[in-house]
Every structure is written in C-alpha cells, then in structure tokens.
Amino acid sequence: MCGIYGTTIGFSKDIIIEKLARAGFRGPDYTGIYTDDKITFGHNRLSIIDLDSRSHQPFKYQELLIVYNGEVYNYNEIKKELIAEGFTFRTNSDTEVICAAYIKYGKECVSKFNGMFAFTIFDKKNNLLFGARDRLGQKPFYYSLKDGHFEFASQPQQIVIGNNYNIDDVAIAQYLQWKYVPAPRSIYQDIKKLRPGYYFEYDLSERQFKDWKYWDIDSNEFSFKGSSYTEAKQDLKDLLTDAVDKRMISDVPLGVFLSGGVDSSLVAAIAQKQSSNPVKTFSIKFSEADFDESQYARQVADVLNTDHTEIICDYNEGIPLVKDIATYYDEPFADASAIPSMLLAKHTRKLVTVALSGDAGDESFLGYGRYDTAYSKEKLFKILPYPLRKIFASALSLSPVERHKLIAKAGRVKDANELYYKQVSYINDLWLKDSSKGDNFAHMNLLNISTKNILERISDFDLKTYLVDDINVKVDRATMAFSLEARAPLEDYRVVEFARSLPTEFKYNQGNKKRILKDVLYDFVPAEIFNRPKAGFGMPLVHWFRGELKEFLLDNMTDSNLHKIPNINLNLIKSYLKEHISGERDRS
Numbered sequence: 001m002c003g004i005y006g007t008t009i010g011f012s013k014d015i016i017i018e019k020l021a022r023a024g025f026r027g028p029d030y031t032g033i034y035t036d037d038k039i040t041f042g043h044n045r046l047s048i049i050d051l052d053s054r055s056h057q058p059f060k061y062q063e064l065l066i067v068y069n070g071e072v073y074n075y076n077e078i079k080k081e082l083i084a085e086g087f088t089f090r091t092n093s094d095t096e097v098i099c100a101a102y103i104k105y106g107k108e109c110v111s112k113f114n115g116m117f118a119f120t121i122f123d124k125k126n127n128l129l130f131g132a133r134d135r136l137g138q139k140p141f142y143y144s145l146k147d148g149h150f151e152f153a154s155q156p157q158q159i160v161i162g163n164n165y166n167i168d169d170v171a172i173a174q175y176l177q178w179k180y181v182p183a184p185r186s187i188y189q190d191i192k193k194l195r196p197g198y199y200f201e202y203d204l205s206e207r208q209f210k211d212w213k214y215w216d217i218d219s220n221e222f223s224f225k226g227s228s229y230t231e232a233k234q235d236l237k238d239l240l241t242d243a244v245d246k247r248m249i250s251d252v253p254l255g256v257f258l259s260g261g262v263d264s265s266l267v268a269a270i271a272q273k274q275s276s277n278p279v280k281t282f283s284i285k286f287s288e289a290d291f292d293e294s295q296y297a298r299q300v301a302d303v304l305n306t307d308h309t310e311i312i313c314d315y316n317e318g319i320p321l322v323k324d325i326a327t328y329y330d331e332p333f334a335d336a337s338a339i340p341s342m343l344l345a346k347h348t349r350k351l352v353t354v355a356l357s358g359d360a361g362d363e364s365f366l367g368y369g370r371y372d373t374a375y376s377k378e379k380l381f382k383i384l385p386y387p388l389r390k391i392f393a394s395a396l397s398l399s400p401v402e403r404h405k406l407i408a409k410a411g412r413v414k415d416a417n418e419l420y421y422k423q424v425s426y427i428n429d430l431w432l433k434d435s436s437k438g439d440n441f442a443h444m445n446l447l448n449i450s451t452k453n454i455l456e457r458i459s460d461f462d463l464k465t466y467l468v469d470d471i472n473v474k475v476d477r478a479t480m481a482f483s484l485e486a487r488a489p490l491e492d493y494r495v496v497e498f499a500r501s502l503p504t505e506f507k508y509n510q511g512n513k514k515r516i517l518k519d520v521l522y523d524f525v526p527a528e529i530f531n532r533p534k535a536g537f538g539m540p541l542v543h544w545f546r547g548e549l550k551e552f553l554l555d556n557m558t559d560s561n562l563h564k565i566p567n568i569n570l571n572l573i574k575s576y577l578k579e580h581i582s583g584e585r586d587r588s
Contacts, residue, residue: 002027002057003044003480004067005158006120006129007151008204015162016040023155025328026069026480034058034065038204039122039129043067046483048354050093051251061099063125068095069154070117070139071487073246078112102130110199110214114246114492118194120152129202135215135493136360137183137196137468140476144191145209150202155330156191165190170437172332173567177425177438179334180469184442187331196468215493217460217500221452224501229516232506236498237520243492244270244356252353255280257344257486258308260296262367262514262521262530263358267489269304269524271356278307282348282355284340285310288540299529311347313340315548318539322552328481335470336539336588341478349484359471360490363463364499365517366455366508369534370423375508378416378454386414405430417447420458424466431572455504463496541588546581553577 003026005019013033020031020042027044030053034041043057048071059066072078075094078101083089087100094115101109102121107130116138120131129150133141143152144159153159165188171181183193194200197215202208226232244267248254256268258281272279281304283297294310301308321342329338348355362368381389393411396404406428413419421444429435446461472491479486489495499507506516518530545553557577562570580587 002046002069003154003158004069004118004120005042005153006067006122007040008038008149008207009040009151009162011040011162016042019153019158019161020044022158022161023153025483026154028483030056032056032058038127041065041067041120041122046353046480046485047252048485049249049251050091052091055091055093055095057095059093059095059099061096062103063123064099064102065122065124066095066099066119068098068117068119070115070119070134071247071485072098072113072115072117073249073492074112074114076249107199107201107212108214114494116487116491118154127204129204130199131194132199132214133194133196135197136463136472136491136496137193138472138476138488138491140473141194142186142191143194143209146190148207150207150209156186156188157330159191160188169566172565173434173437175332175334175438176432176565176567177429177435178465178469179426180473181331182442182465182469196464217446217463218497219449219451221456222501222503224503224506229506232502233516233519236495236516237523239492239495239498240266240489240520241270241274243489243495245274246492247356247487247489248274250354253280253351254354254356255282255348255352256306256356257281257348257358258283258297258301258306259358260293260298260300261358261534262518263361263490264297265300265358265525265530266361266517266521267356267358268300268306269521270489272304272306273524278305280352281306281308282344282351283308283310284344285312286340286540287312287314288543291540296529296532300525303525303529309347309351311344313343315544317343318544319549319552329473329477333473333477335474336541338474338478339539341474342481345479345482345484345486349482353483354485354487355479357475357486357488358490359475359488360463360467360496361514361517363459363467364490364496365514366459366504367514367517367534368462369513370420371455371458371508371513372511373423374416374420374454374458377419381416381419402428402430416454417457420454420461421447424462431569431576433567433569437567453504455508456500460500467491542580542586545588546583550581553581 003023016033024044027046029047030045032043041058057067072094075097079097082100089096110132116134118133118139118141120129123130140154142156142159151159168189171185171187175181181187184195186193198211198213200211256271256279258264258268268281281301283294285294286292318339321339389411393408397408413422443461443464447457449457475486509515576587579585
C-alpha cells in the first residue's frame with residue numbers, strides 16, 4: 001500500500017519532491033525517485049511485505065522499472081509457476097512477481113493477479129509504459145494526457161502541482177447528484193481515472209495512449225454448477241476462507257474492522273479461526289444512542305474471543321477531520337461515513353498496520369434495504385400501467401407539499417430500472433436547478449440487461465458504481481490518510497463471480513437478504529445476535545449540526561460560499577438550513 005507517481009514531463013527535482021510529499025501519508029516508510037531523459041517515477045512506500053530495502057521502489061527487474069500500489073495476494077502461487085519457467089527472484093515481494101509475470105505473459109498478466117493494485121511499468125525494451133488497475137478499483141489511478149505528455153498518480157492533486165487544470169462543470173453536476181465524482185471523470189477537466197478492470201499502454205515514441213478492459217461482470221445469470229443450496233453454501237464457505245487466508249499474509253501486525261454486522265462479523269470469524277492468537281478487532285462507538293452499534297460488535301467479539309478495541313467518535317475529533325478531508329480525498333466526496341472511517345483508521349493504526357474489512361457483501365449478496373423497495377416497486381409497476389401513474393403523478397405534483405412532489409417524481413418514471421436510478425442518485429433533487437446535468441453516467445446499460453431480473457441488475461449496477469466510486473474511495477482515502485492498509489476479502493473477484501453465478505433465491509429469499517452469507521456466518525456465530533434491522537455506518541450529523549457543529553455549519557454555509565457552487569437553488573438550500581437547525585426537518 002503506497003503512493004505512486006510518474007510523468008514524461010521534465011519537471012525540476014523540487015517539483016517532483018513536492019508532488020511526492022503531497023501524498024506522503026500514503027507511504028511514510030520510504031520515498032524513492034528515478035529520472036532519465038524519458039520518464040520520472042516516484043514512490044511513497046508503506047512497507048507490508050518484505051520490509052527489506054531491497055524491495056524499495058521504483059523497483060528494477062531486468063529491463064523493467066515499476067511503481068506499484070497494492071497487494072497481489074496470490075503472488076506466491078504465480079511465483080512458483082514462474083520459477084518452474086526458469087525465472088529467478090532476489091526479494092520476497094509481490095512487486096518482483098508482477099514484473100516477471102509481465103515478461104512471461106505480457107498484457108494478460110493482469111488476469112492472473114488476485115488482489116488490489118494500481119501500477120505502471122516502464123518497459124525500456126519496447127519503449128512504452130504499461131499499467132493496470134484492479135478489477136473493482138480498490139486502488140486509485142489518476143492520469144492526464146496533456147500537450148503530448150502523460151502523467152499519473154495515486155491522487156489528483158499530485159498531478160495538479162506544477163500544472164494548470166480547470167474544474168470540470170460536468171463532474172460538479174455529477175457530484176451534486178451522486179455524492180461522488182464517477183469514473184472515468186475526476187473533478188478536473190484533463191485528469192481522468194483509469195477505469196477498474198482496465199490496463200493501458202502509453203507509447204513513448206508516438207505519445208499515444210490506449211486502454212483495454214480485461215475483466216467485467218458476466219451479462220448472464222445463474223451459471224452455478226452445483227446441485228443444491230447446501231453445496232453452494234459449502235463452496236462459498238471454502239472460497240471465503242481462502243480469500244481471508246490470502247489477505248492475512250503480512251510482515252506487519254494485522255487486525256479486523258468489526259462493525260457487528262453480517263459482513264465484518266463473517267470476516268472476523270474466519271480470520272479468528274485461521275489465527276492461533278486472538279485477532280485484534282476494532283469498532284466505532286458514538287455517544288448518540290440512535291447511531292451507536294458498538295454493542296453488537298462487542299457481542300460478536302465476545303463470542304469469537306477477539307482482542308477488541310472500541311474507538312469513541314465525538315465532535316471534538318470530528319471537526320478537525322471535516323476540515324482536513326480535502327487533504328486526503330482530493331475531490332469532492334459527500335459520504336458522511338468518511339469521517340468515522342478516518343477516525344477508525346487513525347486509532348486502528350496505533351496497534352496494527354493492516355486491517356481486514358467486510359466491504360462488498362451488500363452488493364454481491366443483495367443486502368441493501370433499497371433492494372426490497374426495488375423488488376416491490378417492480379411488482380407495483382406491472383399492476384399500475386405507466387399512463388395511469390403519469391396522470392396521478394401530474395395531479396400530485398401540483399401539491400405544495402415536498403413529500404407529494406417527490407412521490408410525483410417517482411410516479412413519472414417508466415419502470416423499476418429508472419426508479420432505482422433516481423433513488424440512488426437523489427430522487428430529492430429539487431434543490432438542483434437542472435438535475436439532468438448529472439445524468440451523463442456510465443453503466444446505465446447494466447440496469448437494462450434483459451437476461452437478469454431486477455435484483456441482479458441493480459446489484460451489478462451498485463457494484464460498478466457505488467462500490468467502486470464511493471465505498472472503495474472512502475476506505476482507500478480514510479485508511480491511507482493514516483498509513484493503514486485495508487483489505488477486503490469479499491472483494492476477491494472469485495467471490496464476486498461466484499455470487500453472480502448463484503440463483504437469486506440463494507441470496508434473497510422472501511425478503512431475507514444475504515441469505516447464503518448469513519448461513520455461512522451462523523456456522524461461527526449464533527443467529528440470534530443478528531436478529532435486528534440492518535444499520536449503516538452513519539454519522540450523528542443530524543444532532544451535531546443542531547448542537548456542537550451549529551456554528552461551524554453557519555460559518556461555512558454563507559451566501560458568499562454558496563454562490564460559488566453552480567447549479568444549486570440558493571434560496572431552497574437556505575430554507576433547508578433553517579429547517580434543520582430549527583428541528584423542523586432532518587436536512588443533515
């Protein structure tokens with residue numbers, strides 16, 4: 001886990017040092033720079049595997065030079081294959097294995113990697129740069145093609161230093177609608193994100209960039225080769241055990257984020273079974289009872305006999321993190337759980353350098369509450385034809401009541417696909433002057449695949465959008481802000497593919513969400529502990545903005561500040577602010 005940087009621009013050494021220092025928190029253990037007449041590579045290292053200086057980067061292997069961020073968890077298996085082919089190695093790192101695999105397999109090497117990664121290789125022999133990003137975008141990769149030059153980095157502000165870049169108005173519109181800037185855009189016009197599951201080549205002679213997709217979700221459904229639910233459950237249990245086991249390989253202390261929910265509890269349970277000592281687990285505790293789920297994490301920790309730590313989150317630590325969030329996220333990001341995630345990472349890092357998480361369980365195994373809504377609304381839409389709903393919506397839209405207007409907006413959509421799209425992109429977009437500006441969005445085709453039912457379609461959509469551009473961005477920035485590596489066993493591509501091969505009823509059965517995942521969990525932890533509504537990782541902002549953070553809110557939400565933001569209805573936003581502070585409505 002590190003920060004990478006590279007460019008074909010001949011910046012001064014001082015600027016290169018400044019660019020690397022900008023993301024120094026990603027890798028505080030060592031900073032390396034390589035420069036020749038064609039390229040400059042830089043690297044901030046967080047040492048996890050093979051702590052020896054021989055594994056520092058930029059790393060040379062034969063005629064290759066690499067900068068790399070992430071982990072390839074199956075590197076030892078690939079290494080054995082390559083040794084059998086005559087390759088030799090001088091380190092115990094996965095960095096060297098990536099280089100050797102590239103020499104042996106060319107561009108297709110990335111299909112062999114099971115992990116989270118973003119890297120660039122300077123292939124001197126062929127005078128090109130080759131790089132890739134992992135299948136689900138756990139690791140960031142930003143790049144710019146400007147004035148015939150190529151520049152890449154882990155964080156966009158590294159590219160901005162020494163250059164002039166304009167803000168992208170379309171990206172702002174998408175952010176206001178989605179709460180994040182979706183790939184491949186960034187907040188800057190000429191800086192893009194390499195899409196997850198893609199690799200690229202940049203020809204240094206021709207100054208040409210090309211990228212290709214090497215992985216995607218299968219457009220077909222239900223390819224499970226087994227004969228029963230029991231068999232599927234055992235197969236999943238074996239697969240998850242291997243996924244966790246691979247992610248426990250580390251030369252530094254390791255722990256588990258434990259929220260007390262199904263996904264993190266399952267990861268903690270398997271990790272504890274694989275360990276001879278109590279695994280260190282970590283959870284967040286809020287003083288506000290309606291947001292605090294720490295008692296459930298503690299219950300699970302007690303059953304598993306882990307070494308559990310509760311981290312208290314209050315506004316005294318929250319305010320500095322709110323103020324510093326731009327330093328670490330580099331782009332607008334409105335998922336409020338970024339703040340407790342940063343706090344969790346900050347205190348977890350005091351005891352471990354690697355933490356396992358339960359991310360991606362909801363997307364793969366149909367766990368979100370909104371899936372119930374989509375399932376029921378599709379049935380309703382089949383009963384009530386669109387012309388009838390349209391008439392009803394037109395009448396309701398005349399009401400001055402905001403809730404009625406929102407119901408009217410929902411009634412005007414043509415089908416369940418469009419309703420889900422509106423639901424996850426803020427169906428309450430009345431505060432935007434033009435909500436269509438944010439609709440230039442990738443992956444809409446996933447909601448229209450005729451071979452899949454509504455639950456499978458929205459699961460695919462969430463995996464390629466919300467997981468990639470919200471959850472994974474949140475976790476990467478929050479953990480790397482404090483030099484902590486987060487690993488997600490449920491994002492093992494084999495688990496994702498297996499989940500999509502299963503019949504829907506194995507995952508969602510009469511409202512029982514994540515059915516098969518829960519049944520695997522219940523082999524480790526009593527089911528009654530989880531007999532409660534699903535909770536999100538939320539912040540008590542509804543309380544803080546009326547109390548401890550009220551003045552902070554008013555100092556920032558001034559007319560002059562709000563005027564700087566395009567495409568928002570200023571008067572409506574100001575009325576929302578008054579409603580929230582007065583306690584009339586929750587506008588947090």
